Amino acid sequence: MARVKVFVYPKKGVLDPQGKTVESALHTLGYKKASNVRIGKYIEMELPDGDNKKMVDEMCRKLLVNSVIEDYHFEVAA
Amino acid sequence: MKFGVIVFPGSNCDQDCYHVAKNVLKQPTKYVWHQETDLSGLDCVILPGGFSYGDYLRTGAIARFSPVMEAVKKFADSGKYVIGICNGFQVLTEAGLLPGALHRNRDLHFICRHIELKVANNKTAFTSACKTGQTLNIPIAHGEGNYTCDAATLKELKKNKQIVFTYAGENPNGSLQSIAGICNKRGNVLGMMPHPERASEAALGSVDGMMIWRSLLKR
Numbered sequence: 247m248a249r250v251k252v253f254v255y256p257k258k259g260v261l262d263p264q265g266k267t268v269e270s271a272l273h274t275l276g277y278k279k280a281s282n283v284r285i286g287k288y289i290e291m292e293l294p295d296g297d298n299k300k301m302v303d304e305m306c307r308k309l310l311v312n313s314v315i316e317d318y319h320f321e322v323a324a
Numbered sequence: 325m326k327f328g329v330i331v332f333p334g335s336n337c338d339q340d341c342y343h344v345a346k347n348v349l350k351q352p353t354k355y356v357w358h359q360e361t362d363l364s365g366l367d368c369v370i371l372p373g374g375f376s377y378g379d380y381l382r383t384g385a386i387a388r389f390s391p392v393m394e395a396v397k398k399f400a401d402s403g404k405y406v407i408g409i410c411n412g413f414q415v416l417t418e419a420g421l422l423p424g425a426l427h428r429n430r431d432l433h434f435i436c437r438h439i440e441l442k443v444a445n446n447k448t449a450f451t452s453a454c455k456t457g458q459t460l461n462i463p464i465a466h467g468e469g470n471y472t473c474d475a476a477t478l479k480e481l482k483k484n485k486q487i488v489f490t491y492a493g494e495n496p497n498g499s500l501q502s503i504a505g506i507c508n509k510r511g512n513v514l515g516m517m518p519h520p521e522r523a524s525e526a527a528l529g530s531v532d533g534m535m536i537w538r539s540l541l542k543r
């Protein structure tokens with residue numbers, strides 16, 4: 247089986263209120279150097295071995311990602 | 325006017341919408357389960373608020389693939405009226421029936437309170453009983469009502485006068501240009517975050533939501 251890891255995150259320029267809130271919490275904890283905190287999603291799945299890239303990309307575009315607000319990349323590990 | 329109220333697993337404003345259409349507006353109204361695909365005989369379909377499919381993945385992302393949504397698309401293509409309220413609005417954007425997307429409120433809070441809604445365009449089927457610039461007292465109740473779209477889409481929305489409602493005064497959720505509701509280019513599909521069905525009887529503190537229903541019934 248191939249392990250697929252999909253990373254979905256807010257598009258550059260799209261406000262990420264979660265990231266902003268976590269960033270300020272990090273600052274409160276003393277981690278003042280943390281900047282540009284962005285929060286996304288990590289999705290993993292298994293697929294039969296083979297060339298899955300096209301299919302995974304299709305899954306992202308059809309369901310896993312909303313391209314208005316999110317970007318993505320994925321890794322397929324044999 | 326015959327109303328259909330779509331019920332997804334997790335919808336929770338379906339009964340409110342049904343009640344208003346049936347008992348307040350006194351129109352023939354029925355529920356349409358998300359597995360159904362027959363919308364024949366209906367004139368207006370309402371996608372109610374709630375948390376369809378638990379808001380899993382993204383709000384509205386899974387509901388969009390319900391069997392009924394193909395029928396809703398055809399219904400909209402035929403020029404009939406579709407209203408998405410709150411989660412219904414989120415479903416309509418995910419389904420591509422309306423442009424843009426709704427994401428997390430600027431301050432992360434779930435906001436549940438009455439707001440002043442400004443009618444930005446009264447030349448729509450949903451606002452013809454209003455005056456442009458008029459404000460309506462209608463509640464919002466959402467955690468993800470922060471409307472956004474790219475610059476080209478915003479330009480289109482403005483050019484075609486698709487921005488139907490904006491928040492008057494303070495922007496509660498950070499939405500682009502204070503957008504609270506938009507329609508499609510053809511003007512028969514409306515999506516809005518505020519809940520007119522919660523402001524259609526005096527006992528609920530406001531009847532301003534009636535302005536939207538009244539506009540629709542003039543058709």
